Amino acid sequence: MSLYLTALLAIMRRESLRFLQQRSRFLAALVRPLIWLVVFAAGFRAALGLSIIPPYETYITYEVYILPGLCGMIQLFNGMQSSLSLVYDQEMGSMRLLLTAPLPRWWLLLSKLLAGVAVSILQCYTFLALAALFGITLPPLGYLFVLPALLISGLMLGALGLLISSTIRQLENFAGVMNFVIFPMFFLSSALYPLWKMAESSDWLRDICAVNPFTHAVELIRFALYQQFNGMALLWVGLSFAVFFGLALLGYDPAHGMTRRRRG
Amino acid sequence: MSRTGMNTLEVSDLSYRYGEKQALKDVSFRLHEGHFTALLGPNGAGKSTLFALLTRLFVSDQGRINIAGHDLARSPRAALSKIGVVFQQPTLDLDMSVMMNMRYFAALHGIKGRDAARRIDQALERLDMRERAGERVRSLNGGHRRRMEIARALLHEPAVLMLDEATVGLDFKSRRAIVDHVHDLADAGLTVFWATHLVDEIRTEDADSDDVIVLHQGRVLAHEPAADLRGTQSLADRFMEMTDTESPADAETIESSAEALT
Structure with missing residues (x-):
């Protein structure tokens, strides 16, 4: 077991060092949700009236509503960023170094995943602290309760990134991920508007949102921030994680995925 | 053995x-x-x-x-x-120190703590690179990088x-x-x-x-x-x-x- 742990810690250390070295990445990861919070939400507050829905017990401002969604956004971007760095690792060869370590592949990939999640949780807490500075605060215990939720949602979004990285072989293809994964997942979710609001405009849009795993990740975070447990969301996020991670393992299995994708 | x-x-x-x-x-x-x-x-x-x-x-x-x-x-x-492997493509993290690169690899093979420090020290000694352990890999020339990769591939004997x-x-x-x-x-x-x-x-x-x-x-x-x-x-x-x-x-x-x- 010590071998497993040693490798996990080394992988986490490498990822966090790499992250801290890229100050611009850290900054971007924070500025993005802050812009949404400060600029977008301010403008939207006027346009959107929110009634009381669980887990909220009073009327809330729009800034308060989108806070969990922006945490989800941080993790979504982080998951895709990790995926990007995996593709980079594949092109640069460091992926080989990892995969030839004398450990089961699922553990190596899970370690990589956990390292990414740790970074995303760090980002989320920094963001929540900055939001608090702007006066958008949460119940104090919520900051603690959200930790397991962020872990699970981070794992799910990271596993999605891992899956994508196992199907994409070149960095150039990555712009597509932005268009076809990040944007739809984010906009077709409960991150920016509650689902009942979505249903007012279109029922099938609402249905798409309701099956989007990102919606459930956001709801899991939202409920946890108010010290509530959303079992349905947990189930969805957990299932999505299992599916994404399972497929990613298949993609990285030396006997399967790799050999099928070849050039020319 | x-x-x-x-x-x-x-x-x-x-x-x-x-x-x-x-x-x-x-x-x-x-x-x-x-x-x-x-x-x-x-x-x-x-x-x-x-x-x-x-x-x-x-x-x-x-x-x-x-x-x-x-x-x-x-x-x-x-x-x-x-097996110790040196791939055709370089597999070093260029923006990390020589020491960090060695430690990362050692840990992937379950070598840690004082044991890792000792082995890395010996490897760098052989390469005459001991005083460069803190330098970024990016600052090394191609030949040194390769020698370092070879030394690294031998850490786990x-x-x-x-x-x-x-x-x-x-x-x-x-x-x-x-x-x-x-x-x-x-x-x-x-x-x-x-x-x-x-x-x-x-x-x-x-x-x-x-x-x-x-x-x-x-x-x-x-x-x-x-x-x-x-x-x-x-x-x-x-x-x-x-x-x-x-x-x-x-x-x-x-x-x-x-x-x-x-």
């Missing part, structure tokens, strides 16, 4: 296809323990594919690979812990050191230094497997001849001491003669598939 006669690599009846294309066909050999064996083949011969299979980046259902007594398919972890075209992109002097360095390692008793397409990296003198495995179009054409293989010719002429058949049009693409996939 492994038992005598175990510090080697044995491949039997190994075949591999990319879809329709046969990349390797019935490849069998056993490395001479404590010796330098060159895997010589033109581009597209299947060297990279063989390396991907030996390091379990690919898996083939035809044939067996045995590393220091461990079957790679049945006990992959035991087998992988017995593998039974076999495998290098895939390790001198690619180096200038003549650095290339010479790396080739000599790895020969020294073999002279000290390490089993070395060196893939190359450059004949001048192989020692052909009778006294200290390397072994050569000639791989061409996915098949082993010869496996014998370089001195015997060349006879009275130069090894370069002999190699040209042996591989001077029309190479299949897709040889290039097979090799580049292996590149793209690993």
Whole structure:
């Protein structure tokens, strides 16, 4: 077991060092949700009236509503960023170094995943602290309760990134991920508007949102921030994680995925 | 320590296809323990594919690979812990220090704490790079980076050191230094497997001849001491003669598939 742990810690250390070295990445990861919070939400507050829905017990401002969604956004971007760095690792060869370590592949990939999640949780807490500075605060215990939720949602979004990285072989293809994964997942979710609001405009849009795993990740975070447990969301996020991670393992299995994708 | 006669690599009846294309066909050999064996083949011969299979980046259902007594398919972890690999592409984190790169690798092989520090210290000492441990890898030249990768691949004391075209992109002097360095390692008793397409990296003198495995179009054409293989010719002429058949049009693409996939 010590071998497993040693490798996990080394992988986490490498990822966090790499992250801290890229100050611009850290900054971007924070500025993005802050812009949404400060600029977008301010403008939207006027346009959107929110009634009381669980887990909220009073009327809330729009800034308060989108806070969990922006945490989800941080993790979504982080998951895709990790995926990007995996593709980079594949092109640069460091992926080989990892995969030839004398450990089961699922553990190596899970370690990589956990390292990414740790970074995303760090980002989320920094963001929540900055939001608090702007006066958008949460119940104090919520900051603690959200930790397991962020872990699970981070794992799910990271596993999605891992899956994508196992199907994409070149960095150039990555712009597509932005268009076809990040944007739809984010906009077709409960991150920016509650689902009942979505249903007012279109029922099938609402249905798409309701099956989007990102919606459930956001709801899991939202409920946890108010010290509530959303079992349905947990189930969805957990299932999505299992599916994404399972497929990613298949993609990285030396006997399967790799050999099928070849050039020319 | 492994038992005598175990510090080697044995491949039997190994075949591999990319879809329709046969990349390797019935490849069998056993490395001479404590010796330098060159895997010589033109581009597209299947060297990279063989390396991907030996390091379990690919898996083939035809044939067996045995590393220091461990079957790679049945006990992959035991087998992988017995090889040190230097890939053709550099696998260093350029923006991290020499020390961090070494520590990361050591930890992936379960070596940590004081043990790791001691081994890394020794490795850097041998390379004369001890005072550069804190420097970023980016500041090292190509030759130093490669030597560092070789030292790193030996941290866990593998039974076999495998290098895939390790001198690619180096200038003549650095290339010479790396080739000599790895020969020294073999002279000290390490089993070395060196893939190359450059004949001048192989020692052909009778006294200290390397072994050569000639791989061409996915098949082993010869496996014998370089001195015997060349006879009275130069090894370069002999190699040209042996591989001077029309190479299949897709040889290039097979090799580049292996590149793209690993």
